[in-house]
Amino acid sequence: MPTEAAHRVAVVGVGLIGRAWAIAFARAGCQVRLWDLDVEANGKAKDFIAIVLEDLAQNDFLNGRRPADVLALVTACYTLEEALDGSGWVQECGPEKIAEKRALFARLDQLTDPDTILASSSSALLPSAISEGLKGKHRCLVVHPINPPYLIPAAEVVPASWTSPEIMKKAEAFLSGIGQVPIMMKKEVDGFIMNRLQAALLEEAFRLVANGYASAEDVDRGIADGLALRWSFIGPFETIDLNAPGGIKDYVERYQAMYSGLFEQMLERVEWDGPVLKDVLESRRRLLPESDLAERQVWRDRRLMRLRTHKSKVDQELSR
Known part of the structure; x- marks a missing residue:
């Protein structure tokens, strides 16, 4: 389970990755606050999450929780300040554009408590490029998921040269506590692992x-x-x-x-x-006709669920 300090999580940017992270956090019992520049995106995100939760529940992927209880942990916020208030972990999921991420992280650094961990979901931008020059750059890192994180547990944890070792330890413990598998990188490199x-x-x-x-x-x-x-x-x-x-x-x-x-x-x-x-x-x-892509993505995710279930069962039977 998540540590007390990170029990409240802010997800900043609620596109495909942000919504997926919100599910992973809430399923583990975190209070999740969503915020996006697009006000309508917040409501759409909760609708998407509700649909996915039903599918996850049918396949026993909610840790015994009911979909309604998990959804109740997710709150759409209309201001960034509201989303960040009291959060011990911020998962930034904005556009993959360095200027926008740098500007956003500057705001996150100003608005959050000094002990809050600031994690970017970036799949390519280096944490040093995102956090350079920030007062709290020591608490900034990339936590890149393999989508969707609520089905694929591995997440790359990438430090800049100035990221605190203590922050890396806290990030590893938090991610492990919510059921993810943190892949701890020793230093940053383009493309990560x-x-x-x-x-x-x-x-x-x-x-x-x-x-x-x-x-x-x-x-x-x-x-x-x-x-x-x-x-x-x-x-x-x-x-x-x-x-x-x-x-x-x-x-x-x-x-x-x-x-x-x-x-x-x-x-x-x-x-x-x-x-x-x-x-x-x-x-x-x-x-696969292009019109069938969305349906095939659901097909993929359901098979990922079955594979995860099978792996978990076999690991228990054979003691890994």
């Missing part, structure tokens, strides 16, 4: 299709019905540790030369919006 790993995979996926080695559909199958089955419960280092008789050192000795050769072939950059986009787009729209 998740997007750098995803970028490497996407670069190769586009390259394979662009050069005529495979279709987009078969590349997707290779991940969904191949590598992702292992990756759903172990990561790349543990994967190779288990894929050689003598463990990871043995794997490196056996296969490093092969991967070194592949690397040279992977240095070619394929523009994603070049000719390859036509092939990928045709493949995706043949399988």
Whole structure:
């Protein structure tokens, strides 16, 4: 459960990510206050949250709480000051524009108590760029979720060089307490961890299709019905540790030369919006019309729920 100091959370910006964070916080028992420059967005956010809560309840993802009780913890505020009042944690979810984030964080730094943690959901902007020059820059960091955070627990915790170690510890404890899995970075880097790993995979996926080695559909199958089955419960280092008789050192000795050769072939950059986009787009729209995207997102989320349930059950049965 959340610590007493962070029991009240402000979510600033209630688009897709802000609404998802609000669900994750409220499900854990936090009092969540929403604020957005767009006044109408607050009401729409609560309507969205109410719909999602019903689906989560049906799949036992509300920690035993009733949807109405969770929704009651979420309050739409009409001023930023009201949303921030008494909050121990602020989750900023505004547009991915550095000038806007810097201006917003300057206001957050002025309006919040000195001990309040200021976290940005940014997926690409560095925490140092967001908080540079602020009086309270030591309490600023990025907490980047893998969307949606109420189903995918991993969240990257990224410090600037001046972020206090104590703030990092508090952030780790708070996120763990609400059921997230904090991925604690030692220092900032463009793309953080998740997007750098995803970028490497996407670069190769586009390259394979662009050069005529495979279709987009078969590349997707290779991940969904191949590598992702292992990756759903172990990561790349543990994967190779288990894929050689003598463990990871043995794997490196056996296969490093092969991967070194592949690397040279992977240095070619394929523009994603070049000719390859036509092939990928045709493949995706043949399988899924654009009009069905929202329905398929619900399909995805329900399968994520089942997968999380399965993983939790198996972890308990096999003691991880």
